[in-house]
Amino acid sequence: MDKIEIVRVTPDDIEQLQKIGRQTFSETFCAGNTEENMRKYLDEGFSFEKLTAELSDDNAEFYFATLDKNVIGYLKLNAGQAQTELKDEKALEIERIYVLKEFHGKQVGQLLYEKAIQVAKLHTAEYVWLGVWEENPRAIHFYKKNGFIEFDKHIFKLGEDEQTDIMMKLQLNGE
Numbered sequence: 001m002d003k004i005e006i007v008r009v010t011p012d013d014i015e016q017l018q019k020i021g022r023q024t025f026s027e028t029f030c031a032g033n034t035e036e037n038m039r040k041y042l043d044e045g046f047s048f049e050k051l052t053a054e055l056s057d058d059n060a061e062f063y064f065a066t067l068d069k070n071v072i073g074y075l076k077l078n079a080g081q082a083q084t085e086l087k088d089e090k091a092l093e094i095e096r097i098y099v100l101k102e103f104h105g106k107q108v109g110q111l112l113y114e115k116a117i118q119v120a121k122l123h124t125a126e127y128v129w130l131g132v133w134e135e136n137p138r139a140i141h142f143y144k145k146n147g148f149i150e151f152d153k154h155i156f157k158l159g160e161d162e163q164t165d166i167m168m169k170l171q172l173n174g175e
């Protein structure tokens with residue numbers, strides 16, 4: 001495969017961010033969820049208002065994975081108060097790593113992940129954490145092979161449906 005680049009997303013990229021966000025979310029979750037719940041989440045979770053707020057939050061960072069300038073995946077990182085839970089100043093949350101299905105198993109997820117770890121070290125975070133749907137075995141395997149361990153569970157609401165996320169973390173101290 002040609003060179004994949006990891007580039008910081010700016011507010012000017014909002015349309016591309018909305019497109020890759022909706023497409024990868026649909027590909028990942030439409031099989032296990034009702035159409036109504038998916039529609040609601042896709043409308044609200046990726047609205048211009050929500051993305052604009054996220055892009056202008058100093059504690060949040062988005063990155064695209066691009067191939068020949070086409071966006072094929074993205075990453076969202078949260079520090080400080082932008083974290084969805086814990087909100088520990090010494091931590092960094094990987095809120096999202098999403099790669100288009102046709103590029104799974106091709107190192108794109110790994111490159112986005114490595115960017116996350118690079119940013120965590122720049123922030124001198126002591127650990128990185130994330131929540132992953134318990135019915136997403138591919139992602140769970142991906143994080144485990146990168147050294148993450150489960151430390152808790154929490155409830156994630158998709159539309160009206162309550163689902164369980166496994167919380168995982170990777171300690172960075174001493175590296």
Ligand SMILES: CC(C)(COP(=O)(O)OP(=O)(O)OC[C@H]1O[C@@H](n2cnc3c(N)ncnc32)[C@H](O)[C@@H]1OP(=O)(O)O)[C@@H](O)C(=O)NCCC(=O)NCCS
Nearest residue numbers: 028097098099104105106107109131132137138139141142
């Ligand atoms: C999560 C994601 C970024 C990982 O990137 P990727 O390129 O698919 O990752 P890899 O192929 O390197 O690793 C996935 C691993 O899971 C394994 N796997 C695949 N399907 C699996 C399954 N059903 N059960 C268990 N393991 C599975 C693969 O064999 C691989 O392990 P290996 O390297 O030991 O063979 C990517 O799959 C993705 O974008 N998924 C959709 C979005 C998503 O779920 N994001 C995470 C939300 S928290």
